Amino acid sequence: MDIMNNIDPRPLTPYTRDVLLKKIKAQMSSHRFEHVLRVEQAAIELAQHYEVNVQKASLAALIHDYAKERPQSDIEDVMTPEEKALILPFGNNIWHGMIGAKLAQKELEIQDTEVLEAMKYHTTGHVHMSKVAQILFLADYIESGRTFDGVEVARKKAYESLEVGVQFKLQRSVAFLASKNQPIFPLTLEAYNAWNHHIILK
Ligand code: GDP
Ligand code: FE
Ligand code: FE
Numbered sequence: 150m151d152i153m154n155n156i157d158p159r160p161l162t163p164y165t166r167d168v169l170l171k172k173i174k175a176q177m178s179s180h181r182f183e184h185v186l187r188v189e190q191a192a193i194e195l196a197q198h199y200e201v202n203v204q205k206a207s208l209a210a211l212i213h214d215y216a217k218e219r220p221q222s223d224i225e226d227v228m229t230p231e232e233k234a235l236i237l238p239f240g241n242n243i244w245h246g247m248i249g250a251k252l253a254q255k256e257l258e259i260q261d262t263e264v265l266e267a268m269k270y271h272t273t274g275h276v277h278m279s280k281v282a283q284i285l286f287l288a289d290y291i292e293s294g295r296t297f298d299g300v301e302v303a304r305k306k307a308y309e310s311l312e313v314g315v316q317f318k319l320q321r322s323v324a325f326l327a328s329k330n331q332p333i334f335p336l337t338l339e340a341y342n343a344w345n346h347h348i349i350l351k
């Protein structure tokens with residue numbers, strides 16, 4: 150197993166790093182697990198740069214795609230009817246973080262709000278994101294395996310400031326989704342308006 154660092158996730162979870170990694174690895178393809186480890190590396194580097202809690206950044210990154218390959222039935226079990234109505238039409242891409250946070254709480258025994266909220270909003274972003282959440286949002290976008298057009302600009306902006314990085318990712322994501330005629334989740338639009346234009350409607 151690739152242990153790239155020895156950051157101990159305890160007591161944010163009762164599990165040692167070794168056990169936690171095994172549990173996460175068991176949930177996904179090796180391809181995705183490698184992505185998770187690269188996101189952790191990117192998150193640690195950002196956390197060190199911005200003097201944010203490295204242990205929380207590491208843990209949030211390790212769990213962020215925990216539910217990405219879980220069947221819809223597992224997810225529906227932990228969703229309220231309101232959540233189903235809002236989230237299911239957008240598919241796995243949207244719910245794997247939002248609902249995955251509930252599975253991580255239950256199965257990985259993580260209770261830290263900052264870590265869980267970072268996971269919850271890692272795909273869509275949110276009007277209100279802690280520094281840990283901002284770091285995960287950016288780490289997932291700029292991890293060393295990402296090769297999309299503009300990733301170098303994204304990496305540079307992420308190190309200008311977290312705010313500039315988040316603004317850029319939201320702007321590019323909204324534009325990208327619209328260019329592909331994809332639906333845009335309400336939280337993503339709210340986050341885009343708030344972070345880029347300081348417009349908060351509620
Ligand atoms: P991953 O889990 O590491 O692949 O990355 P993410 O969790 O950030 O994103 C998963 C996918 O969701 C990506 O392909 C995004 O383009 C897509 N996505 C992000 N926001 C939205 C949205 O508002 N609407 C839709 N339809 N897709 C989105
Ligand atoms: Fe994800
Ligand atoms: Fe990811």
